[in-house]
Amino acid sequence: xxxxxxxxxxxxxxxxxxxxxxxxxxxxxxxxxxxxxxxxxxxxxxxxxxxxxxxxxxxxxxxxxxxxxxxxxxxxxxxxxxxxxxxxxxxxxxxxxxxxxxxxxxxxxxxxxx
Amino acid sequence: xxxxxxxxxxxxxxxxxxxxxxxxxxxxxxxxxxxxxxxxxxxxxxxxxxxxxxxxxxxxxxxxxxxxxxxxxxxxxxxxxxxxxxxxxxxxxxxxxxxxxxxxxxxxxxxxxxxxx
Numbered sequence: 001x002x003x004x005x006x007x008x009x010x011x012x013x014x015x016x017x018x019x020x021x022x023x024x025x026x027x028x029x030x031x032x033x034x035x036x037x038x039x040x041x042x043x044x045x046x047x048x049x050x051x052x053x054x055x056x057x058x059x060x061x062x063x064x065x066x067x068x069x070x071x072x073x074x075x076x077x078x079x080x081x082x083x084x085x086x087x088x089x090x091x092x093x094x095x096x097x098x099x100x101x102x103x104x105x106x107x108x109x110x111x112x113x114x
Numbered sequence: 115x116x117x118x119x120x121x122x123x124x125x126x127x128x129x130x131x132x133x134x135x136x137x138x139x140x141x142x143x144x145x146x147x148x149x150x151x152x153x154x155x156x157x158x159x160x161x162x163x164x165x166x167x168x169x170x171x172x173x174x175x176x177x178x179x180x181x182x183x184x185x186x187x188x189x190x191x192x193x194x195x196x197x198x199x200x201x202x203x204x205x206x207x208x209x210x211x212x213x214x215x216x217x218x219x220x221x222x223x224x225x226x227x228x229x230x231x
Contacts, residue, residue: 041222091217099169102217106156
């Protein structure tokens with residue numbers, strides 16, 4: 001099933017913080033975060049694996065709570081370049097054939113204004 | 115270029131016609147994915163290739179949709195008898211992932227925008 005992202009959209013002023021949440025009804029092996037700017041391809045941000053780890057990428061970090069089947073993306077001191085749509089992709093385990101794929105949420109649109 | 119290349123970038127067609135969308139992945143990437151992006155629907159999984167075989171076709175919405183991959187490289191997504199609800203951006207992604215490994219970073223192309231009139 002498709003993970004649920006919230007909020008659907010957020011508008012920030014430059015320098016403000018934001019949190020984007022991603023939750024799944026299924027047990028998760030990993031959570032992946034991507035950002036897509038308007039008219040461009042989605043670009044990889046980070047992967048979080050089971051273990052409740054937190055990762056960072058510049059002033060963008062994320063956490064993964066596998067017990068709650070949730071991940072959160074934290075954008076600190078937002079910059080104009082952070083504007084775009086953020087997607088979480090979830091991996092819910094391998095099929096009988098031994099592989100797994102990513103299921104993406106509907107995305108969270110982030111607009112950072114000057 | 116070293117990225118994932120998709121063609122055409124834009125395609126306008128009439129309802130009932132067939133279309134072919136092409137994806138040229140990054141050289142050496144064994145895994146290839148097709149996703150569909152409609153307004154407000156996020157990235158909808160269509161099909162996953164590992165080499166030339168497709169272990170997961172579960173996302174293809176109907177039997178009008180098919181895809182193949184030849185030589186472990188280029189992939190073609192074919193939509194027969196197009197309908198207006200097929201209008202969307204079709205994204206291709208590749209990764210160097212081995213078959214039973216976990217999915218890693220996906221490298222996306224810029225997509226093919228399909229409009230069915």
